[in-house]
Every structure is written in structure tokens, then in C-alpha cells.
Amino acid sequence: MALQSLDITARSATTTPSPSVRGTLQVAKLIDISKCIGCKACQTACMEWNDLRDEVGHNHGVYDNPRDLTDQSWTVMRFSEVEVEQGRLEWLIRKDGCMHCAEPGCLKACPSPGAIVQYANGIVDFHEENCIGCGYCITGCPFNIPRISKKDHKAYKCTLCSDRVAVGMEPACVKTCPTGAIVFGSKEDMIHHAEGRIEDLKERGYGNAALYDPPGVGGTHVMYVLQHGDQPELYAGLPKDPHISPLVGLWKGVTKPLMSLGIGLAVFAGFFHYVTAGPKEVDAHDEEKSS
Amino acid sequence: MSRLIQRYTTGERNTHWVVAIAFVLAALSGLALFHPAFFFLTHLFGGGPWTRILHPFIGVLMSLFFIAMAMRFWRLNHITPADRQWMGRIKDVLCNRDENLPELGKYNAGQKILFWTMVVTMPLLLLTGIAIWQPWFAPYVPVWLMRVAVVIHALSAWILILGIIVHVYAAIWVKGTVRAMTRGTVTEAWARHHHRAWYRETTGK
Numbered sequence: 001m002a003l004q005s006l007d008i009t010a011r012s013a014t015t016t017p018s019p020s021v022r023g024t025l026q027v028a029k030l031i032d033i034s035k036c037i038g039c040k041a042c043q044t045a046c047m048e049w050n051d052l053r054d055e056v057g058h059n060h061g062v063y064d065n066p067r068d069l070t071d072q073s074w075t076v077m078r079f080s081e082v083e084v085e086q087g088r089l090e091w092l093i094r095k096d097g098c099m100h101c102a103e104p105g106c107l108k109a110c111p112s113p114g115a116i117v118q119y120a121n122g123i124v125d126f127h128e129e130n131c132i133g134c135g136y137c138i139t140g141c142p143f144n145i146p147r148i149s150k151k152d153h154k155a156y157k158c159t160l161c162s163d164r165v166a167v168g169m170e171p172a173c174v175k176t177c178p179t180g181a182i183v184f185g186s187k188e189d190m191i192h193h194a195e196g197r198i199e200d201l202k203e204r205g206y207g208n209a210a211l212y213d214p215p216g217v218g219g220t221h222v223m224y225v226l227q228h229g230d231q232p233e234l235y236a237g238l239p240k241d242p243h244i245s246p247l248v249g250l251w252k253g254v255t256k257p258l259m260s261l262g263i264g265l266a267v268f269a270g271f272f273h274y275v276t277a278g279p280k281e282v283d284a285h286d287e288e289k290s291s
Numbered sequence: 292m293s294r295l296i297q298r299y300t301t302g303e304r305n306t307h308w309v310v311a312i313a314f315v316l317a318a319l320s321g322l323a324l325f326h327p328a329f330f331f332l333t334h335l336f337g338g339g340p341w342t343r344i345l346h347p348f349i350g351v352l353m354s355l356f357f358i359a360m361a362m363r364f365w366r367l368n369h370i371t372p373a374d375r376q377w378m379g380r381i382k383d384v385l386c387n388r389d390e391n392l393p394e395l396g397k398y399n400a401g402q403k404i405l406f407w408t409m410v411v412t413m414p415l416l417l418l419t420g421i422a423i424w425q426p427w428f429a430p431y432v433p434v435w436l437m438r439v440a441v442v443i444h445a446l447s448a449w450i451l452i453l454g455i456i457v458h459v460y461a462a463i464w465v466k467g468t469v470r471a472m473t474r475g476t477v478t479e480a481w482a483r484h485h486h487r488a489w490y491r492e493t494t495g496k
């Protein structure tokens with residue numbers, strides 16, 4: 001996942017600016033849930049391109065397989081049976097995986113320099129060679145995406161096929177999708193494409209169809225077209241208004257530089273107190289009295 | 292030099308130093324992950340992953356020995372009226388105007404406050420540390436709880452580190468103190484000057 005010709009514009013645990021002179025095209029993947037038939041070709045393509053093989057799991061009586069994201073399954077189809085309108089069953093199938101947030105909570109939380117990076121094109125990537133396996137990225141992510149491997153104790157997630165994108169190809173899942181439910185291009189084009197789809201859906205009776213590009217995390221580089229845009233929770237608990245948790249903000253915000261300063265000041269206060277007031281010593285009177 | 296009196300037994304001294312060494316290692320390895328400015332400290336522990344692996348074990352070791360120490364010193368750390376008086380005259384303490392201070396037992400209010408700070412922060416560090424401990428416990432802890440735990444862990448660590456800085460400075464500042472923990476003894480003059488009630492009790496003078 002390293003060795004990219006892409007510029008890194010943000011880097012975990014780094015307090016000085018990363019290279020940000022060159023402007024690149026912002027990319028995005030658009031997943032149109034109304035077109036998805038749940039065939040899981042994208043899941044397979046992801047395994048194939050990234051050389052991942054998850055364990056053959058168990059049948060849990062639902063279509064979701066595997067049950068959850070893992071270090072080997074960077075994307076999972078989540079099936080929800082809902083009745084938005086009484087008596088009208090709908091099967092909503094959401095391709096879950098990293099959203100590639102413009103303001104990534106994982107990157108903010110990570111304590112290891114360069115374990116998480118964000119490229120100028122918007123892709124958020126984990127560089128496992130720098131990962132220490134602390135799990136802070138899990139704490140930081142509003143979408144519950146990163147998974148720590150039991151094999152090497154490093155964090156893994158969807159790379160948005162940064163290695164393919166770097167050489168001008170679309171992500172593997174996009175290439176394989178038989179219905180064209182996943183498309184990839186510049187973020188601008190994808191928003192434009194989504195607008196057309198939403199108009200179409202509205203005409204077909206989905207009055208609340210909308211684009212999911214949550215502003216709470218600065219927008220995302222993986223976006224959804226939702227038939228029920230007013231209720232994202234219907235789609236296997238997609239958060240309505242995702243934010244980096246205020247606790248993570250508190251933990252990683254100005255508090256830490258201030259606390260570090262406090263520790264430094266305490267040491268200096270001691271030093272200068274010694275120089276000013278001098279040591280506390282036993283006086284001659286005590287020596288006399290106790291001898 | 293005046294005669295010596297025993298302040299700490301061999302067992303007490305060894306326990307103290309296990310806690311102290313483990314604390315320094317836990318603080319250095321914890322700070323490494325606390326802010327990027329301290330990340331270089333991971334080199335002391337063999338790199339990032341080793342720092343992450345070792346820190347919790349060091350912390351648990353420290354906690355266990357601290358429990359032994361706390362039980363031993365618990366009784367001696369109840370706050371008394373003389374302690375309140377001493378705190379009221381903290382300015383005199385800092386400016387070495389010791390003649391204005393009340394007679395104290397084995398510990399002064401500053402030492403007692405540090406003791407209770409440790410009694411509160413150590414269990415907090417242990418519990419929150421276990422909650423965020425990869426790969427053993429954290430996978431079974433809900434994400435919201437990990438968020439709470441990591442904030443409390445960082446905050447308690449900070450309070451404890453500040454407390455220990457004061458503690459170490461006080462030992463250097465008050466001459467004749469360090470030997471209490473290295474040799475186990477202090478001079479009678481030291482005891483009479485700083486902890487007169489304890490001095491009378493032990494020597495009968």
C-alpha cells in the first residue's frame with residue numbers, strides 16, 4: 001500500500017503540513033443502492049485484486065456473508081428488509097466499507113506517524129508498515145470500519161484501490177459490478193451523475209431519494225444514492241449525521257498540546273523554585289536538640 | 292550528624308522502587324502515544340509495536356505493586372486538622388519559613404494529597420487501560436466505551452505524571468529525604484524538623 005505516485009496531503013501523528021502544493025483531481029466512488037442486486041461480485045473482486053481470502057464462515061440465516069468486515073473482507077454487502085410503506089417489503093442492500101472521509105476520524109486518532117495517510121485525490125489509506133496495532137483508528141472512525149488483524153496486529157480497511165487509481169484505473173469493485181451500481185470518477189462528476197439518478201428515482205415514486213455525502217465529516221469520497229435519503233439508518237444503520245465523536249475531538253484536540261505544556265511547566269517550576277527559594281534544610285537547632 | 296532512625300523497611304523500599312521504575316517506563320511508553328512530540332520515545336522500547344505491546348504489562352505490574360504499597364500506607368494518610376493548617380500556610384512551606392508550621396506525623400498534607408491522587412488515578416488507569424488493550428480486551432469493548440476510556444486514561448495519566456513530578460522534586464528539594472527510600476533511614480534532626488509528631492512517637496523524646 002506504500003509506494004504511490006500520489007501526493008500525501010495529510011498524515012497521521014504529524015504536526016507540520018504535508019506536501020500540499022500540487023492540486024489533483026478529487027476522486028469519488030458512487031454506489032447507487034437502487035441499482036444493486038446484491039450479487040457480491042464487488043466483494044469477490046476486492047478479494048481477488050487485494051489477494052485476500054477470508055475464512056469460509058457459517059450460515060447465519062441471513063444473506064450477509066461474512067457477517068462483518070474483517071482484515072480479509074474490506075467490503076461487505078449488508079442486507080436490510082424494511083417496510084417503509086406498510087405492506088411493501090423492500091430489500092435494501094448496502095455495500096459497506098470505508099467511506100474515505102474528507103475529515104477522517106481514523107487519521108486524527110492514529111498516534112503513529114504515517115500509518116494513515118490521505119492522498120491529494122481524497123483517498124484515505126493505511127500504511128500497515130507504520131501501524132503499531134493500538135486500535136485508536138477504530139475509536140476515531142464514525143463508521144466502524146478499521147479492523148485489526150489477528151495475524152499481524154495491524155489495521156486494515158478498503159484502500160479504494162489506491163494502487164489501481166494511481167495508474168489511472170478504477171477500483172476493482174467498480175470494474176466488476178454487473179449492473180453499473182458502482183461508478184467511479186471525479187467527485188464533481190459523481191455528484192452530477194447522482195443528481196440524474198435521484199431525479200429518475202423521484203419520478204419513480206421515491207420522493208426522498210438523495211445523495212449521501214455527509215457534511216459532518218467534510219463529505220466522503222465514497223457516496224451513496226439512497227432511495228430513502230431521509231432515513232439512512234434503514235440501510236443497516238448508516239449514520240444519519242456522522243461526526244467525529246466529541247470525545248475524540250476532546251482527546252485529540254488542543255487538550256494534548258496544553259497538557260504537554262503543563263508537564264513541561266511543572267518541571268521548570270521545580271527547577272526555578274529550587275534556584276529561587278533554595279533547598280529545605282534542617283537547621284542547627286534541630287541538630288542540637290536531637291543529638 | 293545526628294543519629295539515624297528507621298523510616299522504611301526493606302520490603303517497603305523495594306515495593307516503592309518497583310512502582311517507581313514501572314511508573315517511569317509506563318509514563319514514557321504512554322507519552323510516546325500521547326502526542327507526536329513524544330513519539331520518539333518509542334525508540335526506548337524497541338519501536339512502535341513494542342511500545343504498544345509492553346506498556347499495558349508495565350502498567351499492570353505497577354498497579355499490583357501499588358496496591359500492596361497503598362494498603363500498607365493507607366492508615367497513615369488520613370487528613371488531620373494539622374494538615375489543613377499546614378495547607379493554609381503553604382506559602383511558608385514553599386519559602387522555607389518552617390518555624391511557622393504545625394507539628395506533623397509521618398506525612399505532611401502534600402504527601403497525603405499525592406497518596407490519594409494515586410489511589411484515585413491508578414485504578415482508573417488500570418480499568419480504562421484494560422478496556423483499550425489490544426488485542427486482548429479491546430475487541431470485546433464497544434467503541435463508545437473505548438472513546439470514554441481513552442480520554443479518562445490520558446487525563447488520569449496526566450494528573451499522575453504531574454503529581455509524580457511534584458513528588459520527585461519535593462524529595463530533591465527537602466535535603467536528607469532521598470536516603471529514607473534508598474537506605475531506609477533518616478537523621479533524627481530531619482525527623483524532628485519535618486515530622487515532629489512522628490519523631491516524638493518513634494524516639495519517645
Ligand code: HEM
Pocket residue numbers: 111134314317318320321322324325326342343344346347348349350351353354413416417418419420421423424425441444445447448449451452
Ligand atoms: C495500570 C495499567 C495500565 C494499563 C493496562 C494501560 C494500558 C494502556 C493501553 C492499552 C494504551 C493504548 C496504547 C497501548 O496499547 O499501549 C495506553 C495508553 C496510554 N497510557 Fe496506559 N496503561 C496503564 C497504566 C498507565 C500509566 C501508569 C501511565 C502513566 C502515568 C499511562 C499512560 C498512558 C498514556 C499517556 C497513554 C496514551 C494515551 C493517549 O494516547 O492519549 N498508562 N495505556
Ligand code: SF4
Pocket residue numbers: 012109110111112115116126130131132133134135136137138146154155
Ligand atoms: S492501529 Fe495502526 S492505523 Fe490504527 S491508530 Fe493504531 S497505529 Fe494507527
Ligand code: SF4
Pocket residue numbers: 097098099100101103104105106107124140141142143144145146157
Ligand atoms: S470511514 Fe472510517 S476508516 Fe474510512 S476514512 Fe472515514 S474515519 Fe477513516
